[in-house]
Amino acid sequence: MNGDATPDEAAIHLADVSKVFGKIGTDAAFRAVDGLNLDVRPGQMLALLGKTGCGKSTIFNMIAGLTAPSSGSVRVDGRDPFAEFDSFRGKMAIVFQNDRLLPWRTAIQNVELGLEMLEIPAAERRATAQQWLTKLGLGGHENDYPHALSGGMRQRVSIARAFATNANILLCDEPFSALDESTAGRLRAEFVRLVKENGKTAVFITHSISEALEIGDRIVVLKRPAMIAYDVRFDTSTGPEEREDIRSRIVEVLAV
Secondary structure, three states: OOOOOOOOOOOEEEEEEEEEEOOOOOOOOEEEEEEEEEEEOOOOEEEEEOOOOOOHHHHHHHHOOOOOOOEEEEEEOOEOOOOOHHHHEOOEEEEOOOOOOOOOOOHHHHHHHHHHHOOOOHHHHHHHHHHHHHHOOOOOOOOOOHHHOOHHHHHHHHHHHHHHOOOOEEEEEOOOOOOOHHHHHHHHHHHHHHHHHOOOEEEEEEOOHHHHHHHOOEEEEEEOOEEEEEEEEOOOOOOHHHHHHHHHHHHHHHHO
8 A cells, every 4th residue: 555644734743753761771671662663654554563572552551542652743733642642532442352331331322422422402412422332233232331231242232332432643552452353353353344434543552463464554563662563554455465475574573
């Protein structure tokens, strides 16, 4: 696939970003990210792939505005997500590894949560929540509490909650890793379809090569401390042989 986004065009822009935990220059300092440059164009589904401890989550947290870089610049839609955290309410949504549903709220009430924070009127947020639950195959389970839902169903509620706010950017932290592979496979396919149909930009953290190939139209493989070791783009026209070549290359990079 041709054409990287320029910094001005990018939905997400990281310029020479480093993140060090602890006091720089001391033995206790830990460099999690080192001089990372990354642009994600609008509408792209980026899979961030790497071994545990390679810095994926640190990058995720900087994009989400949960932590600031030690040096360099992070911009989301042209703004600093850490310094302007409150301005991103309703513009970024996160799907976590665990569903993080509130146990005292029903499925539909959990989906409404983000809309309540955005002060959407009650009737509108109920209709929006119902729409997304139905899209994700949970019609009839609106009034079920999380304890009455399977793991896959709870994660569907979590995905519905993310889409309901109509955020342009979705950040996903291994959201299917706790599910059995059959359930995870179905949810991955649905998630990709909904992202594409609704024109969202998504960053998806994973340590699974197979999942990255199923999810992404771009895969960035990270080596510790988080540096880009391999960056590849592909689309629906990419054939099985070429995908297998990509898989082999990723295995080689991760083995070094």
